[in-house]
Amino acid sequence: MSSPSPVKVIGASDSPYSHRAEAALRLKGVPYELLLEDLGNKSDLLLKHNPVHNKVPVLLHGEAAICESLVIVEYVDEAFPGGPPILPGGPLARAAARFWARFIDDKCSKPFWLALWLEGEAREGFEKEFKENMALLEAELGGKKFFGGDTVGLVDIAACVFAHWLGVFEEAAGVRLVADDEFPRLRRWAADYAADEKVGACLPDKQQLLKNFTAKKAMFVASAKAMLPK
Numbered sequence: 685m686s687s688p689s690p691v692k693v694i695g696a697s698d699s700p701y702s703h704r705a706e707a708a709l710r711l712k713g714v715p716y717e718l719l720l721e722d723l724g725n726k727s728d729l730l731l732k733h734n735p736v737h738n739k740v741p742v743l744l745h746g747e748a749a750i751c752e753s754l755v756i757v758e759y760v761d762e763a764f765p766g767g768p769p770i771l772p773g774g775p776l777a778r779a780a781a782r783f784w785a786r787f788i789d790d791k792c793s794k795p796f797w798l799a800l801w802l803e804g805e806a807r808e809g810f811e812k813e814f815k816e817n818m819a820l821l822e823a824e825l826g827g828k829k830f831f832g833g834d835t836v837g838l839v840d841i842a843a844c845v846f847a848h849w850l851g852v853f854e855e856a857a858g859v860r861l862v863a864d865d866e867f868p869r870l871r872r873w874a875a876d877y878a879a880d881e882k883v884g885a886c887l888p889d890k891q892q893l894l895k896n897f898t899a900k901k902a903m904f905v906a907s908a909k910a911m912l913p914k
């Protein structure tokens with residue numbers, strides 16, 4: 685019998701996008717090697733396998749390379765059917781999960797990033813947008829433990845930045861976007877996500893994150909400004 689194709693993740697230790705790829709592999713029980721990338725000095729391996737975006741994560745499965753974290757999560761779910769499903773069964777439930785995963789990237793993460801690092805009126809507008817969309821996410825979670833029910837699935841993995849990174853980014857940026865009594869359901873969900881045996885095991889240390897992000901603050905401010913329309 686031929687041995688299974690090796691699985692590797694080109695990732696970065698402080699990246700929530702990299703965590704998505706690792707979380708999917710861990711949920712499926714797929715052994716993988718993590719190739720840590722220095723994003724300030726990108727490797728030929730990364731540039732070769734993600735020539736379009738030059739970003740992590742990239743999943744290497746044998747000879748194949750898969751880019752974009754949400755695409756990777758879906759690929760892992762399909763390519764390793766042995767473990768528990770990450771996407772729900774049935775086309776409607778799958779479409780809904782994909783909708784919310786995309787909503788998180790387009791409508792929550794983006795204004796979150798801009799509200800963290802910009803200043804003045806622009807910042808206030810993005811904070812408002814972020815909170816309105818987080819309220820929609822909280823409503824979607826409702827009384828469920830995870831977005832898809834009792835176990836971690838696509839939408840939970842997509843929202844990982846709000847489970848683990850949010851407070852660290854706030855501290856590094858020196859802004860408070862979410863008060864202690866806001867979004868109680870998402871707060872409880874965040875604790876459950878971090879406590880999950882599989883995905884919790886690949887969450888980075890918060891003190892280390894804070895150190896890294898504080899050092900990168902000027903770069904983050906520049907990246908947020910570059911995202912504004914000219």
Ligand SMILES: N[C@@H](CCC(=O)N[C@@H](CS)C(=O)NCC(=O)O)C(=O)O
Nearest residue numbers: 699701723738739740741752753754
């Ligand atoms: N849409 C991408 C975003 C990935 C992304 O932004 N990765 C960051 C690390 S958190 C990166 O590689 N940045 C390097 C760069 O922008 O040059 C995904 O979901 O995979």
